[in-house]
Amino acid sequence: MKKWILALVACLTFSMTAFATIEIYEFENLEQEQQFKDLGNTLRCPKCQNNTIADSNAELAVDLRHKVYEMTKEGKSKQEIIDYMIARYGNFVTYNPPFTVATAILWLGPIAVVLFGFGFIVIRSRKPKVATTQEKEQWDADKEARLKALLDEKNDGDKQ
Template sequence: MSHLYKCLAFSCLFLITLFAVNSMAEELLTFRSELNQTRYQSLVEELRCPKCQNQNLADSNSSIAIDLRKQVYLMIESGKSDQEIVDYMVARYGEFVLYRPSYSSATYLLWYGPFAFLVLGLMAFIMVLVTNKKKVRTSL
C-alpha cells in the first residue's frame, strides 16, 4: 500500500512540474534577420494587451497576448511594415492597444485634459489665497 501512495505522489508531482514548466516556457522564435527581431521586440513592447489593463504584449502571459505575439511575428516575417502591423492591431482592437494614442479630435481630452485640470487647479488655489488674504486684512 505504501508503495502505491509513493507512486501516486510521484506521478502527481511529475504532472504538476510538467504543467508548470510548460506554462512558463518562453516562446522561441527564429527571425530571418536581426532587424526583424529588433522590430518584433519594439512592437510587442509598444502594443498593449487587450485583456490586461496595463501590460504590454511582451510582459503579458494571457492567451490573447501569446496569440498576438505570434501574429506580430508572422506579420514581420511576411514583410509587413511596422505601421501596417500597428494599423492591423488598431483596426482589430481599437486605440486601446496603443500606449501612445494618435493625435486626433477624439483624443484632445486625453492629450490636453491634464493641462486643463492643472490650470483650473492653479486658478482655484490663487482664488482661495486672494480671498483668504482679504479676510485676514479685514479682520485686523
C-alpha cells in the same frame, strides 16, 4: 500501495512542468527578431491594460504575440503590424496613442485640471476679505456691554 501513490505523485509533479513552457520564436534574420521584440514591448495588452504583450501571460496577449510573430514572418513592416492592431483593438493598444478628438481629453484633461485649480487659488487669494471688515464694523458698544454682562454672570456663577 505506497509505490503506486509515490509514482502518482511523481507523475503529477513532473507533468506540472509542462504548463510552464517557454515560447520559442525562430526568425529568418536578426531584423525580424528585433522587430518582434520591439513590437512586443510597444503594444499594450488590451486585457491587462498596464502590461505589454511581451510581459503579459493573458491568453489574449499570447494570441497577440502569435499574430505579431506570424505577420513578422510574412515580412510585414512594423507600422503595418501596428496599424493592424489599432484597426482591430483601437488606439488603446499602443502606449502612445495619437492626438485625436477621441483622445483629446486624455492629453488635455490633466493640464486643464491643473490650470483650473491654479486659477481658482489665484482668484480666491485676490478676493478682498469683506466679511471680516464688515464684522469689525458691526461690533459696537451694545455688543461689548452684552459680552461683559455674560462674562460677569459666568464669573459670579463660579463663586457660588
